[in-house]
Amino acid sequence: MHETIIILDYGSQYTQLIARRVREAGVYSEIHPCTIPTEEVEAMNPKGLILSGGPCSVYDPEAPQLDGNLLSLTRDDGSPVPVLGICYGLQAMAHLLGGDVEGAERREFGRAQIQFPEGNGASELFDGVPSGSTVWMSHGDHLTALPEGYEIIANTENAPVAAVRNLEDPHYGVQFHPEVVHTDFGRQILENFAYKICGCEGDWTPASFIEERTAALREKVGDRHVILGLSGGVDSSVAAALLHRAIGDQLHCIFVNNGLLRKGEWEQVQKTFRDHFHMDLHAVDATDRFLEVLDEVVDPEEKRVLIGNTFIDVFESQTDEIAEELGHRPTFLAQGTLYPDVIESVSFKGPSATIKTHHNVGGLPEELNFELIEPFRELFKDEVREIGRLLDVPEDIVGRHPFPGPGLAIRILGDxxxxxxxxxxxxxxxxxxxxxxxxxxxxxxxxxxxxxxxxxxxxxxxxxxxxxxxxxxxxxxxxxxxxxxxxxxxxxxxxxxxxxxxxxxxxxxxxxxxxxxxxxxxxxx
The missing domain is CATH 3.30.300.10 (GMP Synthetase; Chain A, domain 3)
Known part of the structure; x- marks a missing residue:
């Protein structure tokens, strides 16, 4: 079990950035909706809590509120769990504890310069952060009165209360967003919270993930077999490399040429995974089949549906061939699901409005009857890239730009x-x-x-x-x-x-x- 900082999501567009910044500091973090029961948070034994920003005003009837029991959590040694409220998270803390939060006469969006008032004592949260440095503001409400037992530890020209701390417990709040790149020393602030306030040691690294996940995959799979749809993109390629390291020839990759790949991609993927990694790669050229179903189709959503359905048909056919070779069907289906996909499904705001069907061709039907393996469901894309480099996946694959599952079909407008x-x-x-x-x-x-x-x-x-x-x-x-x-x-x-x-x-x-x-x-x- 890694030391963990839990992030409670109040609907901020920046919540994922908080998790990424904490992980970049070498500390494992997880995002959960702000509605999660307190006892579930306590069971995770967090080293610290971060309360995200959000679009609501705390005094609105429908606004999510903070469970006061979260501020009373203790760790195994009896010490209080440190808390950092960011923007709305700060306001939720203040509102709960008797402070006043009101709509500001002048909303503050953009850069501001932070100052540290004299006489309030040194704050570990801002250790190494120079006065006058830039922070990023994005709020319409502000604190007009502090809760009892709190003091101001930072301000800006427009925000008399830019940061606060509790005089007894390790509870802090900032009105700005340290997680965004526009805050000059935001990374330092979050590192200070993780290390100086939460007491983390930093045991989360891509190398440790590889070792732990390799062992876990070997135990889970045993002597059974796994199939994986290999696209040549970052996620499926690194997943294939990790699984192959763990279970070797028990992994069977299916690579479908839908005729919609980039120049040289059909040849490159086969060379990399068959010749370099020596994987069991089943490559099928189904170009004619895909182009036939796409003939005279111009609507982008119809393109996606047809490509996805055809992919499933080809994938099922290849799975049957693998099963015939093995004498039984593979037990597991591996996918390159990433943490942002998981976060989206549990967000306080709920799944985003559908702008278009997801680019990734997938959605394999349940009747395929596989157990699912998603080795990267706790990881962000940049973490997967780093793991790929450690697994010797070539840079021209691991550093590749995102590519949509429907391929060039949605980069050709029209037929x-x-x-x-x-x-x-x-x-x-x-x-x-x-x-x-x-x-x-x-x-x-x-x-x-x-x-x-x-x-x-x-x-x-x-x-x-x-x-x-x-x-x-x-x-x-x-x-x-x-x-x-x-x-x-x-x-x-x-x-x-x-x-x-x-x-x-x-x-x-x-x-x-x-x-x-x-x-x-x-x-x-």
Whole structure:
């Protein structure tokens, strides 16, 4: 059992960032809804509690409130469990304990400079944080009166109460958001809470995860067999590497070429997992089958459904072949589910509104009758990448940008044909190659090309052309939930456009997407 800091989610858009920052400090953290019973929290024996921000006002009738018993939890040695309230979490603590929380005359969103008043004693929470450093505010309410037994330990020009602490118990609250990158010393603040206040030693590392999970998988699987749908993306690739380390030839990977892969991906995945890792890889080229069902389909949701259903049919067929070879059906199905997917299902706010069907092709039917193995369901993407590097997964896979399960089908707006797929693959490969060549690939979170359903007039070789338009897209992001368009150098974009138009017959114009998320999504479909 790792030392654990529990994060209670009050609906903040930043809750996942809190967990990530704590884990980056080497301390395991878990997110739970703020409605979780206190006795369940107590049973987890946490080293500390963090109360997240949230969109509500504590004085609203429907606002989630803090169970006062959480402030009385003790650890095995009898010491009180430290608590850190962030934004709404601070206000919930103050409201419960008799302090006053009111709507501010001037709401505060954005950067502010934090100051530490003299005479309140040194605060371990801000050890190493200089006065005048930047913090990120995002609130419309503020404290106007402190609960009894609390003192102010920080303020800003607009927030007289920017941070507080209890004079007896290790209970703290901050009005700003230390988890976001805009807070200069936010990482230091959360590390101070974890180490100086909670007394953590930092026993959470990717290497320790590999050893523990390998042993657990061996015990769970025993002499039985596991199948895994390998896409060539980060999650399934690292899951395959971990499972192969644990159970060797008892793992059977199924890699389906749906005809919608990136240039060279069909060959690369087979070379990596069959030749490098020596895995039992069942690679099936079902391009014709997928393109047949996609013929003249232009609606993006219909594309997803057809691709998903066809994938299931092919997957089932390959599973039957594996079962015939083994003389019995594999017991387990492994998937690369990540922690954000789990968090979404238990969030205080509930699952997000469906903007589009999830990019990952999956949803295998229950009648397949497998036991599920999800080795990464407690991990974030960046943790999976680090584990992949430790497992010797090649960097061109483990460092790869996210790629949607429906593949290039949703990066071709309109009808999906072999000809249009070939155009998109070539243009996309040029864009990605140039990003790598100019050391820009790792500077962006995701980059790709989109083939538009329009044609434009051009002049090439003194002749008029009427050909396709390609859009290139690159964004910066932390987790894909929000994203900004990448401000790539103009000279670089001009060079990419010139190469695409000159080297890909059938394209005579390239445009760059400069829309952020929101209001747009990262993908075009």
């Amino acid at each position: 999906v044909t072999r000809e249009r797929l070939d155009l998109l693959r070539e243009a996309d490969a040029i864009f990605i190659d140039e990003l790598r060549e100019k050391d820009l690939y790792d500077e962006v979170w995701q980059a790709f090309a989109v083939l538009l359903p329009v044609q434009s007039v051009g002049v090439m070789g003194d002749e008029r052309t009427y050909e396709n338009v390609i859009a290139v897209r690159a964004v910066t992001s932390v987790d894909g939930m929000t994203a900004d368009w990448a401000h790539l150098p103009h000279d670089f974009l001009g060079h990419v456009a010139n190469r695409i138009v000159n080297e890909v017959p059938g394209i005579n114009r390239a445009v760059y997407d400069i829309t952020s998320k929101p209001p747009a999504t990262i993908e075009w479909e």
